[in-house]
Amino acid sequence: MPTPSWPLAASGLASTCVEPESATPTIAAVSRVLPSHYADQETLIAAFRALWGARHYNVERLEQLHRAVGVGGRWLALPIDEYARIGSFAQANAAWNRVAVDVGAEATRAALDRAGLTPRDIDHVFFVTVTGLATPSIDARLVNRLGLRPDVKRTPIFGLGCVAGAAGLARAADYLRGFPHQTALLLSVELCSLTLQRDDLSIANIIASGLFGDGAAAVILRGGAVATGGPRLSASRSVFYPDTEYVMGWDFVDGGFKVVLSADVPQVIERHVGGDVDAFLRAHDLDRKRLRHVVAHTGGPKVLEALERALSLPPGALERSWASLREVGNLSSASVLFVLGDLLDARVARAGDVGLLAAMGPGFCSELVLLRW
Amino acid sequence: MVSAREAEVMDEIRRIAAAELRREGRVDPDEDLVEALQLDSLTRLTLVVAIEDRFRVALPDDELARVRTLAELSHLVARKEAA
Numbered sequence: 001m002p003t004p005s006w007p008l009a010a011s012g013l014a015s016t017c018v019e020p021e022s023a024t025p026t027i028a029a030v031s032r033v034l035p036s037h038y039a040d041q042e043t044l045i046a047a048f049r050a051l052w053g054a055r056h057y058n059v060e061r062l063e064q065l066h067r068a069v070g071v072g073g074r075w076l077a078l079p080i081d082e083y084a085r086i087g088s089f090a091q092a093n094a095a096w097n098r099v100a101v102d103v104g105a106e107a108t109r110a111a112l113d114r115a116g117l118t119p120r121d122i123d124h125v126f127f128v129t130v131t132g133l134a135t136p137s138i139d140a141r142l143v144n145r146l147g148l149r150p151d152v153k154r155t156p157i158f159g160l161g162c163v164a165g166a167a168g169l170a171r172a173a174d175y176l177r178g179f180p181h182q183t184a185l186l187l188s189v190e191l192c193s194l195t196l197q198r199d200d201l202s203i204a205n206i207i208a209s210g211l212f213g214d215g216a217a218a219v220i221l222r223g224g225a226v227a228t229g230g231p232r233l234s235a236s237r238s239v240f241y242p243d244t245e246y247v248m249g250w251d252f253v254d255g256g257f258k259v260v261l262s263a264d265v266p267q268v269i270e271r272h273v274g275g276d277v278d279a280f281l282r283a284h285d286l287d288r289k290r291l292r293h294v295v296a297h298t299g300g301p302k303v304l305e306a307l308e309r310a311l312s313l314p315p316g317a318l319e320r321s322w323a324s325l326r327e328v329g330n331l332s333s334a335s336v337l338f339v340l341g342d343l344l345d346a347r348v349a350r351a352g353d354v355g356l357l358a359a360m361g362p363g364f365c366s367e368l369v370l371l372r373w
Numbered sequence: 374m375v376s377a378r379e380a381e382v383m384d385e386i387r388r389i390a391a392a393e394l395r396r397e398g399r400v401d402p403d404e405d406l407v408e409a410l411q412l413d414s415l416t417r418l419t420l421v422v423a424i425e426d427r428f429r430v431a432l433p434d435d436e437l438a439r440v441r442t443l444a445e446l447s448h449l450v451a452r453k454e455a456a
Binding site: 056057058060061064065068201203206246262263264266267302 | 393394395411413414415416418419421422423425426428429430431432
């Protein structure tokens, strides 16, 4: 008589065993939406030069840093001229609410269309952001805007930052393991431009103002019992790095969100991620050689280089992340979902392929997600 | 010989390195900065921008490229201040 391989009672063993395909949640569709106001990097540099030129002693450094981040331009929540009229957190957050609902609704509709589903098919909404505040949260506003069912479950998640795209996928998959007949929406909306503190002359703010952009991504995930194709979210692992709270986050000031971004971020990643990924893969009887696809958060050039070194990746392995960084900038939690969408649209993955999706964020922490086709 | 101003600049650079880069421990005047502060291109630029803004000086890249130690950096900053 064959021994059932799943579920195992002992949790230590359960984490290493393979669950049957029928129980594994899948990604049915990914959509990406950018706001409509594009500004190329030179236009943005000129705007920051006008804003900060008189206060930074050597304004050439600002341009040096803004060119070094490898971003070609950003799509902005508002026309560039309107940012100068924002004088308070209340005004910035009101604009954030207005645009977040618009791009969130557009991303959700696009993902549902791609999956061949309707708003009433969604059983649970996971909404992630770190760039604005809303109560009722944006997911609640989308229930009204899109006509989601009154019994839809909602989990708004604020504060995970850049890791929330990967962590949101992992938490939605955890949920669908318990409810394999259900469908979940993961929606990420990040409007980083509306967090800019114009009077913050820190290096962290110079780098952030050159790097971060605006965007929204939606993912439709389906439980194993109702899955109709797409990559399976076969496992995930959260890794927390003790005593690295200083590396990344927000300080809350009267003007809103003041960025905390240490120059040590790449070093922390390079020190830890290789070992973390190896341990995660080993727990699933895999190693790095089996990885056909790596979907990495587009933290910035230093972060991507650190990941390439930490994982000893061959040239070109993170090309989609580099391209996304060039084209749209770092979209915080939405970035890794943009890269995932690019990979799925390219239709290069084949049955049997194994992929790793990875993002890092404030904590400092990593979230690793194992994809199988 | 280190001038009084250079000594002050040196202390201020140590303070900036600790605040901006969270580098603990005292850097000696003749220590190699890249090694002592574990600088890569980003942390190096972070330090340079902070120093330029604090002392209101521009430090040209070609002159910075010749700087190895804290004493040499303090000397360059003090010289630019006096210029």
